[in-house]
Amino acid sequence: MATLSDVARKAVVSKMTVSRVINHPDKVSDELRNLVYAAMEELNYVPNFAARALVQNKTQVIKLLILEEMDTTEPYYMNLLSGIAIELDKHHYALQLVTRNSHTVGSCDGLIVTGMRGEDYEAIIDKLERPVVLFGQNTRGYDFVDVDNENGIRMATRHVIDLGFEKILFFGIDLNEPFMYTRVKGYKKTMCLHYLPEHLFFMKNSSHAAQEIMGRQLADNRERVAVVCASDRLALGVVRAAQSYGLRIPEDVAVTGFDGVFLDRICSPKLTTLRQPVIEMGQECARMLLKKIDLDGGRLGSHIFQPELIIRASTKRTN
């Protein structure tokens, strides 16, 4: 691989002139600039990022840590990734992916972290002494980007109440997840406000689990019911269970999901869901992080996005 010195030698100029042609082309005379360009072309010169990183103490690399224990091949994460990539590309930063299998985290200019639970990773991250933005969680003194989980579920619950449902179930995932806790709160508060009894069910985030639990509910009791779900996967399971019992959606069983990333449109009937603008949220993460890097640390505040209640055939027939 040709180095800057090789280019300098070929163009018969100093290393500095070559460096300047790369970084401040306008500070070099036309004549030399063209000589240098020609030499670079001829030698297939590619700048060495490590050398630059070393002297500037700037890697131009942002790491995304996806640390959740659940299935990270969900479209949700690809959207996040994509949003971050879009924004980083604009600012000439590279995106590096770190999963919970990774041995080391290593050098970078900043981190976006999602699914961090427990102190271990906090220590690792703090040690790096780099700006951090959390995604989808609110921990101690970190800046973060999240969706308003509580208000989302509140909107969904109110929506089915407005449709005249009186028995309303909540299907949730592992209660230890902080985002789950706030979703439950949204349900509880709304039910309380309308003097309605709570019916909480927790399961793992799979349509099968939801289908089975909903199946058991319907076996006991076929009264008109709405199910507010903590994810589109769960909602899909509820839909399946209702269909297998020959019940009409949304007349007999109404269902709402959460995420609005992929499943909601694929499902039939299409799901009423709380759309998280995941791509935009990813972009905002990247923007915040880059700003923190520019400002050389310091808190920046956080950004909470409102989910959008998208009303579709699983709760309301539209003609």
Added chain:
Amino acid sequence: MATLSDVARKAVVSKMTVSRVINHPDKVSDELRNLVYAAMEELNYVPNFAARALVQNKTQVIKLLILEEMDTTEPYYMNLLSGIAIELDKHHYALQLVTRNSHTVGSCDGLIVTGMRGEDYEAIIDKLERPVVLFGQNTRGYDFVDVDNENGIRMATRHVIDLGFEKILFFGIDLNEPFMYTRVKGYKKTMCLHYLPEHLFFMKNSSHAAQEIMGRQLADNRERVAVVCASDRLALGVVRAAQSYGLRIPEDVAVTGFDGVFLDRICSPKLTTLRQPVIEMGQECARMLLKKIDLDGGRLGSHIFQPELIIRASTKRTN
């Protein structure tokens, strides 16, 4: 950030000793080793990857270039990413993501490339003079990992022929894609072999497009028909169209998909599909690339995976 020299000073040893503690701990006496560990701990020492990369001419970074024009937030790509990450983690390599928006590709030890079309990117990649493995395409003199597209579609087509279908449509995507070309070939060869007439349709890769085109077909003619689709998305559209005409699946209309990553299990009825082992393919990509890096270039041959024909309710009722 503390440097190696800082640690050396604090432990009252030479830089070399610290470096050795990091890279060959057994070559250092217990006494000094512990002194160094203590100093590292106290100073929060994190090694500087750029410095190491510079002197070793080794970044420990692999870049994944996802260059397709289509929607790369598909679960398919996340699975690929995941497979690659799993394998790279094992060998202490970092994974960096490059999309077609990226301004530069930059230094790395090797590249995995998918969706490269045209000469522009080839030139960029060649210039880096780094080992490359292509994913899902077979171009000139590159090593690659792919799925046997032709044989896959051949299996699907034979499957519906075996089920007694005589009118068999093929729903494909943009014919310019090389993988599409071989899929069409699989259909044509099989149809030819059984003296059956070909019915080819091309559209963009969306369920809506497939639904509309299938709808038009059914409007004209309701005879028993099988549709071999080039993706699960298209298959989903076909299913929808058939359902909207009140036709029975699989008795009146049989459908096969391709990919088997996510949609096939979500769809109702579940899809018969050609499952690509995308995660394993990603792992194989990474393994091949790392081997090429170790072997310092040179061709290594390619790896073509067989897709698995998964027979489900969209073609055959199972009880």
Added chain:
DNA sequence: AGAATTTTTGTAAACGGTTCCAAAAAAAGA
């Protein structure tokens, strides 16, 4: 034209590690 200013180019010293080799210390052999 000659001094003052601006623009263009070059030199030397980092940046934080590792490689290569030499020196010192410890262990083994005579």
Added chain:
DNA sequence: TCTTTTTTTGGAACCGTTTACAAAAATTCT
């Protein structure tokens, strides 16, 4: 005990780029 060998430690140079400053050349001003 004194070499010889092995193990442990350290010194200097270097990786490819940029930063900071100095020198040279070109331009402007008086």
